[in-house]
Amino acid sequence: MTRTVRLVVFGAGAAVVGILGVLAILVLPAFGGPAHAYRDAAVPAAVAHGTSNAVSSINFDLRGLDTFGEETIFLTSVVVIAVVLRSASDETEQRKKSAGRPLDSTVFGGLLFFPIILIVGLDVVTHGHLTPGGGFQGGVILGTGIHLLYVAGTYRLLERVRPVRPFEWSEAIGAGAFACLGISGLLLGASFLANVIPVGSFGTLFSAGTVPLLNGVVGVEVASGVVVLLSKFFEQAITVRPAHRRAAKTDDKSSSPRER
Amino acid sequence: MSHYAYFVAGWLIVIGALGIVRSRNLVQAIVCLAVAQSGTYVLLLSVGYQWGAAPPLFSEPATKPTLHVVDPLVQAMTLTDIVVSATVTSMLLAIAIQIHKRTGSIDPDELDALRG
Numbered sequence: 001m002t003r004t005v006r007l008v009v010f011g012a013g014a015a016v017v018g019i020l021g022v023l024a025i026l027v028l029p030a031f032g033g034p035a036h037a038y039r040d041a042a043v044p045a046a047v048a049h050g051t052s053n054a055v056s057s058i059n060f061d062l063r064g065l066d067t068f069g070e071e072t073i074f075l076t077s078v079v080v081i082a083v084v085l086r087s088a089s090d091e092t093e094q095r096k097k098s099a100g101r102p103l104d105s106t107v108f109g110g111l112l113f114f115p116i117i118l119i120v121g122l123d124v125v126t127h128g129h130l131t132p133g134g135g136f137q138g139g140v141i142l143g144t145g146i147h148l149l150y151v152a153g154t155y156r157l158l159e160r161v162r163p164v165r166p167f168e169w170s171e172a173i174g175a176g177a178f179a180c181l182g183i184s185g186l187l188l189g190a191s192f193l194a195n196v197i198p199v200g201s202f203g204t205l206f207s208a209g210t211v212p213l214l215n216g217v218v219g220v221e222v223a224s225g226v227v228v229l230l231s232k233f234f235e236q237a238i239t240v241r242p243a244h245r246r247a248a249k250t251d252d253k254s255s256s257p258r259e260r
Numbered sequence: 261m262s263h264y265a266y267f268v269a270g271w272l273i274v275i276g277a278l279g280i281v282r283s284r285n286l287v288q289a290i291v292c293l294a295v296a297q298s299g300t301y302v303l304l305l306s307v308g309y310q311w312g313a314a315p316p317l318f319s320e321p322a323t324k325p326t327l328h329v330v331d332p333l334v335q336a337m338t339l340t341d342i343v344v345s346a347t348v349t350s351m352l353l354a355i356a357i358q359i360h361k362r363t364g365s366i367d368p369d370e371l372d373a374l375r376g
Contacts, residue, residue: 003282003369010281014274021270030262032311039308039316039331046332047318054316054332059339070340077347084354131317136343202318229350236357 049195051208052130059134060214064193068178071218075175078225085232091240102152110152117145125219129208135215139222146227155238164231167224174221181210181217265306272299286356286366290349297345301338308334 029035046057059067102110121142128134150158185194193210200207276296283289308331316332360366 006281010278014278018270018274022267025263025266025270028263028266031265031306032262032309034310036308036310036331038333039329040327042331042333043316043327043329046316052318054318054329055335055339058332058336063336066340070343074343074347077351080351081354084351084358132315134339136339232354233357 047202049209049211050200050202051211052202053128053132053134055132056129056134056211056215057208060129060211060218061193061195061209064182064210064214067214067218068182068193071175071178071221074222074225075171078171078229081229081232085236087235087240107152110148114145114148114152117141117148121145121219121223125215126205126212128215128219129211130205135218136222138215139219140226142219142223143226143230147230150234155234158234162227162231164228167227167231171221171224171228174217174219174224177217178214178221181214185210265302265309269299269303269306272296272302284367284369286359286368287353289368290352290356293352294345294349297341297348300341304334304338304341307331 042058042062043054045062046054049057049061051057051061121138123138124133124141125135125138128138146162147158149161182193185196186192188194189196193214195209195211197209197213200209205212273296276292276294276299279292279295280289283292310328310330313328313330314326316329316335356366359371363371365371
């Protein structure tokens, strides 16, 4: 299919979708209106479970099973990337001797912000049930914040501070702990991921029952997952060298006939 | 115009799809997919918006919680959406790296040969 044909096909499809979309949007309730049925149901339920941040209550309490699925998607994608980006048998790992030095101002900024970013990440994870934030957001801040060591230092420094193996373990432990908290809800309460811990006093750090615990384990899992994921991309960009360029290589040894 | 936000969402989805169709670079196609997905964030958030409403956070001990807040459910769904989008983007980028290693090209138009 040539580019012109492809664009024409896309244009026809986009025109149909566009016309139907405009017709559908025009009969939607007006933007910013007062009718929000889900809000009216979710907010009292969140407050009844002692959670200040209604979004966290929905994610980790009212719709906890969905977040379990979401977290499993994240775990699976990290595993998939580790498999797709593993070193092939004819690739070698190399390390450049001297990678150069970053600018002094970059080093200064990195060292200044490294502790700040870690503290911000921990704060976002631990207060996810009170203020905007939570395990996913804080985990990403923590996982990427560690890589300031690469920006401000060297790849070797990053490798020394961040051995990948323990992060692989902690990612699995985080995901397993989420499942264990869910099963404890099944054993002690009514259902999987039921909020079985006393919800405490509203608006304090120790409130909302299982929500801060789930935020914590998700934070551990996401931070570790981001570290593992980025380490695979770093390996591809920095250490892995393909043995030789194979312009048209058939992957398997049986060299099956090509189809066109 | 009262439906402006919905049209922005629809526009982002269509323009992202157009970017994928016209792309000559797999990385650019992946970024275009992320643009299209961000249209769904705009759609979800605009569905839940209410003029003059507060964020769905309740700081004081709730004697009688106000319902005059924006919809927290669609915000939670947006969070799920963002996580899924990030995982999809990272997986596609990993595949693009391998495609480049195997074929030496990241132009989708040059990747038309099926290999058995």
